[in-house]
Amino acid sequence: MPVHPAAALPEPSPHLQQRYRLLGELGRGAMGIVYRALDLASGEEVALKFPTIDRPEVAARCLEAARGLADLSHPNVVGVLDSGIDAGRPYVVMELVQGTSLLSVLEKSGRLEVGHAVALTCQVLEGLAAAHVCGVTHRDVKPENVLVVDGTQARLVDFGLAFMVRGNRISGSGRLVGTPAYMAPEYVQGSAPDARADVYSVGVMLFELLTGRVPFLSENPMEVLTLHVVQPAPRVSAVRPDVPRLVDDVVARTLSKNPAERPGSATQLAELLRHAIASPRAISARTLLELEDDAPAPVAQGPGWVMGALLVGAFSAAFSVALVMTLVWVTGAAR
Numbered sequence: 001m002p003v004h005p006a007a008a009l010p011e012p013s014p015h016l017q018q019r020y021r022l023l024g025e026l027g028r029g030a031m032g033i034v035y036r037a038l039d040l041a042s043g044e045e046v047a048l049k050f051p052t053i054d055r056p057e058v059a060a061r062c063l064e065a066a067r068g069l070a071d072l073s074h075p076n077v078v079g080v081l082d083s084g085i086d087a088g089r090p091y092v093v094m095e096l097v098q099g100t101s102l103l104s105v106l107e108k109s110g111r112l113e114v115g116h117a118v119a120l121t122c123q124v125l126e127g128l129a130a131a132h133v134c135g136v137t138h139r140d141v142k143p144e145n146v147l148v149v150d151g152t153q154a155r156l157v158d159f160g161l162a163f164m165v166r167g168n169r170i171s172g173s174g175r176l177v178g179t180p181a182y183m184a185p186e187y188v189q190g191s192a193p194d195a196r197a198d199v200y201s202v203g204v205m206l207f208e209l210l211t212g213r214v215p216f217l218s219e220n221p222m223e224v225l226t227l228h229v230v231q232p233a234p235r236v237s238a239v240r241p242d243v244p245r246l247v248d249d250v251v252a253r254t255l256s257k258n259p260a261e262r263p264g265s266a267t268q269l270a271e272l273l274r275h276a277i278a279s280p281r282a283i284s285a286r287t288l289l290e291l292e293d294d295a296p297a298p299v300a301q302g303p304g305w306v307m308g309a310l311l312v313g314a315f316s317a318a319f320s321v322a323l324v325m326t327l328v329w330v331t332g333a334a335r
């Protein structure tokens with residue numbers, strides 16, 4: 001786990017220093033900085049996050065949701081131990097996870113073995129299902145926000161956007177939050193994200209774990225958003241033909257534009273994935289194609305793709321002009 005020198009750390013107030021001693025930076029994202037800290041009361045090391053958005057109403061909501069998650073104890077969700085306001089800015093104290101981000105795991109290996117990808121994804125889904133039961137939608141599921149312990153255990157972190165948002169905009173600012181590469185189409189189009197939007201993001205993440213790339217790629221975040229809305233997602237098998245056919249089908253269904261066509265819940269998606277791996281019919285897409293003596297036919301190819309590309313071009317231009325007036329990218333450029 002990378003721990004950076006403590007030189008650049010902000011000074012916590014004397015009050016907070018009576019409770020926690022900052023030891024070093026664990027990581028940072030677009031929404032906050034997370035430090036390794038010593039809980040002076042318990043003697044335990046913890047993770048202390050200072051969200052970077054600190055307007056008073058956001059701080060209040062952050063704390064409200066942190067308290068909500070404090071009641072949730074689940075092996076696949078990082079535990080919230082404490083939260084409060086320090087010198088006017090919110091902080092959240094979490095269990096220290098001795099792990100490495102799923103993004104780092106993916107970057108090292110390029111893509112994951114199918115069983116490994118599905119096993120980690122099912123754990124993320126179980127954590128999400130527990131949060132959904134508590135009424136908390138994550139809204140930013142992606143490999144960076146999953147910590148992997150011992151290579152096998154997944155812990156979902158960074159309910160930051162869930163903490164800070166009610167509805168689909170940060171109140172009063174009109175900002176759409178999240179990471180474009182993982183955003184559900186209905187969220188892009190203005191609906192409040194719900195459990196099925198999280199399910200869609202898990203679908204994007206699993207696609208990436210299996211293939212090493214997200215389904216919709218562009219340097220331009222606006223175009224990525226447009227693609228989520230108008231372009232059918234490519235099949236995993238178009239990029240990785242040896243993926244089991246059932247896994248391929250489940251991912252495709254999870255990436256449906258229409259939320260009603262996706263698996264109905266995180267729990268249901270986990271069940272479908274386990275079945276897809278365990279089923280004797282978990283024949284690879286490549287084998288199936290060979291058996292059918294059929295050429296691979298990726299969704300994003302052929303004449304339909306040409307029409308799709310034209311549509312995307314036209315839609316993207318109009319859509320971008322409209323969106324650019326209202327969106328401020330909180331999470332930075334799309335990966």
Ligand SMILES: Nc1ncnc2c1ncn2[C@@H]1O[C@H](COP(=O)(O)OP(=O)(O)O)[C@@H](O)[C@H]1O
Pocket residue numbers: 026027028029030031032033034047049078094095096097098099101144145157158159160
């Ligand atoms: N509880 C934790 N234990 C260990 N490391 C953590 C913990 N929470 C976050 N981190 C590290 O800090 C990074 C940023 O945290 P995150 O909550 O995702 O911030 P942001 O909201 O800015 O994206 C994570 O990618 C991870 O590396």
Ligand SMILES: [Mg+2]
Pocket residue numbers: 029030144145158
């Ligand atoms: Mg994060």
